[in-house]
Amino acid sequence: MAYLTQPDYVKYVCSCGQLKPITSLYFCRHCLKIRCGFCICHEVDSHYCANCLENMPSSEARLKKNRCSSCFDCPSCFHTLSTRATLAQPRQPVADAAGGDTKVENKQPKKMYYLSCFNCRWTSRDVGIPDQPVASGGWPERTNPFTTRFNQLLDYYKAIAQQEKQEKLERERKKFAIRGKYLTLTDKTGLTGAMARNIAGLPSSESGSSATIANFTPSQASSEVEELPEDIFTKDVNLKLSTSMAQRLASPAWQPISVSRLHPLAKLLSVKRSQRCRACDHNLTKPEYNPGSIKFKIELLAYYHVPEVKIISFESAKPGAKSALLLKLTNPTGHEMRMQLLRPEDLPPDDKEEPKSLDKSLEKSLNLEKDTSLYQWMQRRPVLSGPCTVNAPSTELTLAQRDDAAEYDDDAHHDAGGIILWRKSNKLALRLEVETSESATPGTEANATLALQYSYRNTVPPAANAQPHRDHTLYTVVTLQLGLVAG
Amino acid sequence: MALYEGIALIQEKQAVVLDLGTDYTKFGFTGEAAPRCIIRSEFWCTSERRYKRVHDYHTAEELYDNLVHMLHLLYFRHVLVNPKERKVVVVESLLTPTLFRETLAKVLFTHYEVSGVMWADSPRLCAITLGTPIALIVSIGAREAEVCAVVHASVVLHAIQSQPIAARAIHDELSRLLDEDNNTELHLPDHIIEDIKVKACFVGPRERALQWLEDKGPTPAKSVQYPLSGRAPITVSGRSRELAAEPLFTRDNELASLPDIVLQCIIQCPIDARRALAENILVTGGTASMLGLKARLAHELRYLVTQPPYSDRLYVREFKFHKSACHDNVCAWTGGALAAAADGGARALPRDVFTRSRRLRDWPCLLDNAPPHPRPRPANL
């Protein structure tokens, strides 16, 4: 919960340089690197309606313009509309039925449906949409008033493009023809026919496109312009009758100016996304297909693989003084983890890059598209400077594997002395010392950076020819927000 | 159906058209008459916990991040397709900053791995929606009004006019007038000002604008009370309703009003195109749909052209206006949807070309606007 409601006091440095809380990070088990939403590749997995939780195959979603056919949003306040039923007498004005207590005579009353918004009370009757005999679907669809003209233009430009292509082809053939007559005679693409037509001055065989071009009428300008309505200086303005920008733009094809032209908005579908590591193209997350399920088939979250650092408490930092900092470390993996705290400047230079770039170059030779140097634009240099430094102890810490049963074990083991405050299954608390620099200005943010070295056991089955290299030493850098520098 | 699907698989994915405006972003598919969405050009920034506008940036990196977030929103919340291996048509102004273009190219090609980008300038795209060989495009957007002459599918570059007289100028004037109406400094947020503008404001005719300049103005239109949540309603006087868009037409020594820049654009064009330009004006952009704006512009043009300095330099007396084939605010977008659908995106800059050259063609760049050298001589055979 703390991750949802509170500011992110602890941030991890992603391999791309972004600072993110551990809950929004991923861990690629193939590259053994932290990834984040910024540096991974998102893909649309499946379409569904968030209201009726109905799945829609992608091809169908494309045909329906990504809109659900049975759910609607209110065009006035964008809340979901509800379908309401009334009893209507056949051959009687609908308005009577809406009154409620219509007397049922001999005629059989018929169930009729309309759409209504429970939030702002807008109904489909407000704008004169007739009630429907079926509960879902069948609502009248409006056509875009500009579609006809748009299609004329589209046909015209397609014809022009077609003609251009044709001319280019013809030119190319002519060039070819000059060089030697033999080729044209043996040419099998009907060139002789085209040439004959050309010599005879006939239009090329594709006369369809030229007809479209000839029949097209360009837009006609007129000296008349839409003048102001006559009554604008005398009529009262009713703000409630004209739509807001949001209401207009919610239906880009119609953009109604008056509220009487509002129309229910078919609900936009949502997508489930799967996410992929850019470096190795493996999936980091893959959701289950069922829209009602919030589970994942693949879920490589950093929260399950990278040691979690939490601040228990800290003394406020004073310039030139030392203060205490209590941290909690958690090992989320199913294997014992050895861990050591480092100062960020003691991190080994990125030697991990070396073997990687080797197989990268191999990959590059296979696939020119995957030019990783392009990803330099994605790289950020994180701001890691802060007035505080954490004095990292040189001792190696060992964290037991995660054990769900031990969660119910209450008593923590208190270690007397040393930096370990207590230990409990896969967690331990540390007492650390923070040094604040002399020059820190009171009132500025007291940030500190800490590096972690931890052992990680890879559970991915190794490829057939690769060596079974399962235990790795990995590094990660976290930034800690320790309030403000005290005066 | 099965056959249709088979064809769809072979065919290239339908390209998307992106118009990243200052205030509103238009996004949708080529070959469709309207964009799928028109949303504000802003996104929820989780690290700063506020809505952030795409065009608010100080560094190239910040712009890169803004664009990544905005495109994520557009692709995965609104249009719901994979950006990967799909072409994009980018609708841009000819005066788009180079940094913006290049950063957008990096984001599209590397972050979203699109297969190609077609860079298209908005004046020509607007002209495409008309189908006429010559058009004068007056585009009034959020920040700037741009006037461009399109003659046989080329923009007359030296005649481009641009002035900061658009929606922003109207908003500033309206909030100043509202302060006068209510005798306090209201400090209304921009979306309220915009709402008042779209619901109540209009552009009065020329004669009335002149009367307003005298001591005793004309009879104002009806005033209206605009309700505010958590505050007393404010008065929007008839004067404010009518005069909010006046900054677009106010002339000063700079001759920088909207009708002035239209006439200047025509004057700077080749003499044989001037009459045709004046008779093929298209007023477009979101602000163009303001009530009475086109009529006022027409009247101002017809009057100003008889006045110095235009009367003895410009011999056109007739101005004709086109009705666009779409809503005013999506004109350039619609042009993009048409252009790319017609030739199947053949003019797009492919990803592999960009990854090799890492540069974009741009009209102010000598590499792109100078004739190829040495000139190929006609072959004498």
Ligand SMILES: [Zn+2]
């Ligand atoms: Zn990252």
Ligand SMILES: [Zn+2]
């Ligand atoms: Zn639904």
Ligand SMILES: [Zn+2]
């Ligand atoms: Zn509603």
Ligand SMILES: [Zn+2]
């Ligand atoms: Zn990976």
